[in-house]
Amino acid sequence: MASRLLTLWIAVLVLVPFFTDVRAQQVVDKIVATVNDGVKTELITLSDLRWQLALQPGVSIAPASSEDLNRALQTLIDQRLFALEAERIPGKEPDDASIANEVKETLSFFPSTADFESRLRTVGFESVKDPNFERMMERRLRIKYYLEFRFRSFVVITPDDEKNYYRDRFTPDFRRRFPGVVLPAFEERRRQINETLTEEKVAANIESFLDEAKRRAEIVVLGEV
Secondary structure, eight states, X not given: OHHHHHHHHHHHHHHSOEEEEETTXXXXXXXXXXXXXXXOEEEEEHHHHHHHHHTSTTOOOTTOOHHHHHHHHHHHHHHHHHHHHHTTSOOOOOOHHHHHHHHHHHHTTSSOHHHHHHHHHHTTOOSTTOHHHHHXXXXXHHHHHHHIIIIIXXXXXXXXXXXXXXXXXXXXXXXXXXXXXXXXXXHXXXXXXXXXHHHXXXXXXXXXXXXXXXXXXXXXXXXXX
């Protein structure tokens, strides 16, 4: 009953736009979705979607297309599920240096700092030094730390896994793509194979987690974007 009342209350809120203080102006915002894991409810607003798009090179944000906004919504639903789970597990805390490095890494995907900051201003941030932007980067880092711990730390790739990949996947693929070229020895490609298998296991484990998390969670999309 409490969950249903909360959903109804939020549905009423979304009909009446509320305001957030950004760049000392009043900017209309609205809730577009909620994610509840049975303990806590996370809200996703229209601003969250636009902030997410601002971090994606080559994606229009003025205006943003409905297709891009909906893709951003699905990404943020996944992030909220990770964030809720991460809160239950004490982990590494982002510091100023790690946040600065995260910003620097994000900037590397854009033509210039000026180009990126122009996108940030379009969605309501002053610059990369905007406290709200830094808090967003901090939250992204917390999720990244959780993913590293939860899904990468415990991956085990055995020598047999590596040899089977080399025999069954690498060798046929190499011969198909490079006919007549001498096949690299297993030991030459072992590290690359290990990295590939690790990434595949991490991706599979994350997908499995999200499938289960979405079955357990109450995800409510409150309107089209």
